[in-house]
Structures are given as C-alpha cells and as structure tokens.
Amino acid sequence: MVRNEYNMFWEQAGSAKDATVFLADILQRLQTALETKDYDGPSITSLVNTVSFVSLYMDFKATDFRIKKFLKNWQKEDQLKDLSRQWPAAKEVMRTLNLRVEGTDMVGPLIIGCSTLHSVEEFRVISNNVENPTLDESDIKSGEQCFLYSHLTRLCADSVQLNLVLQSTVNKMLTLPHQMKMNPKVAETTLLALLHMLKQFVGHAPVTDPAFLKRTMSTIQQFYLWPNPYGTFTFDVLKSLQGELIFPGSTMRKNLLRETTAAHFDRPASAKGEEKSVGASLHRRCIILWMLKIANR
Numbered sequence: 001m002v003r004n005e006y007n008m009f010w011e012q013a014g015s016a017k018d019a020t021v022f023l024a025d026i027l028q029r030l031q032t033a034l035e036t037k038d039y040d041g042p043s044i045t046s047l048v049n050t051v052s053f054v055s056l057y058m059d060f061k062a063t064d065f066r067i068k069k070f071l072k073n074w075q076k077e078d079q080l081k082d083l084s085r086q087w088p089a090a091k092e093v094m095r096t097l098n099l100r101v102e103g104t105d106m107v108g109p110l111i112i113g114c115s116t117l118h119s120v121e122e123f124r125v126i127s128n129n130v131e132n133p134t135l136d137e138s139d140i141k142s143g144e145q146c147f148l149y150s151h152l153t154r155l156c157a158d159s160v161q162l163n164l165v166l167q168s169t170v171n172k173m174l175t176l177p178h179q180m181k182m183n184p185k186v187a188e189t190t191l192l193a194l195l196h197m198l199k200q201f202v203g204h205a206p207v208t209d210p211a212f213l214k215r216t217m218s219t220i221q222q223f224y225l226w227p228n229p230y231g232t233f234t235f236d237v238l239k240s241l242q243g244e245l246i247f248p249g250s251t252m253r254k255n256l257l258r259e260t261t262a263a264h265f266d267r268p269a270s271a272k273g274e275e276k277s278v279g280a281s282l283h284r285r286c287i288i289l290w291m292l293k294i295a296n297r
Contacts, residue, residue, distance in 0.1 A: 023060050026047055028070075030047045030048070030051070031073070033047065044090075048093050049089075049093075051093050051097060052147055055093065055097040056096070056148070062103065068101065074098075092113045095109065107152075107155070107165055107168045108168045110148055111152070111172055111197070112172060114149050114197065115172060115190050115193040116186065116189075116190055116193070152165055152197070153200065153204060156201050156204035156205055162204065162205050162207070163209065166198070166202070166216070170216050172190075173191070173219060173220060176194075191223060191226075191230060192229065192230065195234060196233065199236060199237045202241065202244060203255045204252065205249075206249035207248055213241050217238055217242070217245075220237060221238070
C-alpha cells in the first residue's frame with residue numbers, strides 16, 4: 001500500500017461506525033492469530049500497534065458487544081495471557097483500550113507507559129522536528145506503543161488537558177525515590193524520560209498556573225544533585241519552568257524561534273545594513289507566528 005492510499009484509508013475510516021467495525025475485525029484477527037498454529041496474516045506486532053492507534057485516535061463505539069467480549073476474554077484466556085508475555089506492549093495496549101471502553105481517565109496510565117517503554121534517546125528523536133522533520137514514529141526502535149507520546153502532545157493543545165498531563169507527569173516523579181529502592185535501573189531511565197516529557201509538554205502551550213510551577217520546581221530540585229546526566233536534565237527543566245513563571249509561553253516561543261530559523265548566506269560587507277533589516281524582519285515574523293499559534297489554541 002502506497003502512502004496516499006494509506007492516508008486515504010484512515011481518512012475514510014474516520015466515522016464511529018467504520019472505526020468500530022475496523023477495531024472489532026482487528027481484535028478478531030488477533031484472537032485468530034493466537035488460536036491458529038499456522039497463522040498466515042498480519043504480524044501480531046502490527047495488529048497490537050493498530051489496536052493502540054485506534055484506541056487513542058479514533059472515535060469508536062465503546063458499547064460494541066464484540067469489543068467488550070474480546071476484553072472479557074482477555075482477562076481469562078491463557079492464550080491471550082501468553083500474548084502479554086511474548087509482547088509486553090500488548091498488555092498496556094489492552095489496558096488502554098479497556099480504560100477507553102469504561103470511560104476512565106487514561107492520562108495517568110499513558111504517562112506511566114510512555115515513560116517506561118521509551119528511552120530518552122528515542123524521545124529526543126521523536127520530539128525534534130527540526131532535525132527529524134520527516135520521522136515516521138513507527139520506526140522507533142522499541143516499536144511498542146509508538147503512538148503514546150504523540151497522543152499526549154496533542155492533548156497539550158487544550159489548556160485543561162495540558163494541566164492534567166503536567167500534573168500526572170509530576171505525580172509520577174514523586175514515586176521515583178521509592179522506586180529507586182526497589183528497582184534503581186528502571187527508576188533512573190524513567191526519570192530521564194519524565195524530565196524530557198515535562199520539558200516538551202511545557203513547550204506546547206503557556207503554563208499560567210504559578211502555584212503549579214513553584215510546586216513542580218520544588219519537587220524536581222532534589223534531582224538536580226544527582227550525577228550527570230540527571231542533574232543536567234533537571235537543570236534544563238528548571239530553567240524552562242522558571243521562564244514560564246516569569247513569562248508564560250516563553251518555552252513555546254523559544255521552540256518556535258528555533259523551528260523557524262532561516263538559512264544564513266554570506267553577504268558582502270556593503271550589505272550589513274540590509275542584513276540587519278532582514279534579521280529584524282525575520283524576528284518580527286517569528287513573533288507574529290508565535291502570537292497566531294497561541295491564538296489558534
């Protein structure tokens with residue numbers, strides 16, 4: 001399937017009825033793959049990731065009996081439990097789907113899943129639109145729940161959801177000192193992921209709650225004393241939070257200026273005045289674009 005056909009498929013499957021039929025069919029294929037020894041069809045990894053995508057991005061009917069039947073069987077069938085052992089992401093995907101069906105808030109579990117499934121190196125690649133403008137998020141090395149991060153960043157466009165995402169991220173950080181005693185390696189990698197996520201979320205919209213910013217800075221200051229790279233990451237996040245405290249939207253403005261940087265060309269010395277004029281004009285355009293970006297949110 002070529003890319004334009006792929007995009008057309010998802011656009012046409014945008015209705016709740018189509019999304020429900022599609023999700024029910026994928027779940028049926030997944031169960032068939034587990035029950036059949038010589039299964040010849042889409043890989044289980046692709047089926048699981050497709051369920052993840054539909055669960056997060058599409059408006060399906062949560063009351064559909066086929067979806068509820070699958071989730072009920074998921075809790076008790078040994079074959080489906082075997083799937084969880086072979087593909088760890090499958091357990092989290094089905095948990096997310098179950099939360100969506102029950103109408104339960106998903107942000108907290110998604111923050112936890114996102115911070116433990118992806119490494120900080122992957123987050124750097126995912127979130128850097130300047131150096132990786134055409135990155136296909138399905139190419140992430142882990143390949144597990146590759147839609148979680150992009151879904152969370154989309155939620156940040158709404159001020160209410162942004163506050164919920166930020167608060168859930170900070171709440172997860174509060175559990176790390178205890179986790180350090182139980183599983184230090186996981187706690188260390190999770191901290192780096194959470195710090196990077198927090199910095200990226202703050203850069204998606206202005207944070208206008210000074211009390212939250214102060215509490216968050218107080219919470220993560222303890223990690224500033226950790227050795228490199230934890231202390232360095234914490235320092236960068238503290239600078240971003242302090243900037244938001246002084247001027248809400250400062251992080252988003254910095255990101256916008258970085259993303260709209262024009263290429264430099266060598267000019268003769270006689271054109272210095274013109275260069276200054278072009279630079280000032282570019283700066284004004286960046287500010288206007290930033291103001292329009294805030295207004296559209």
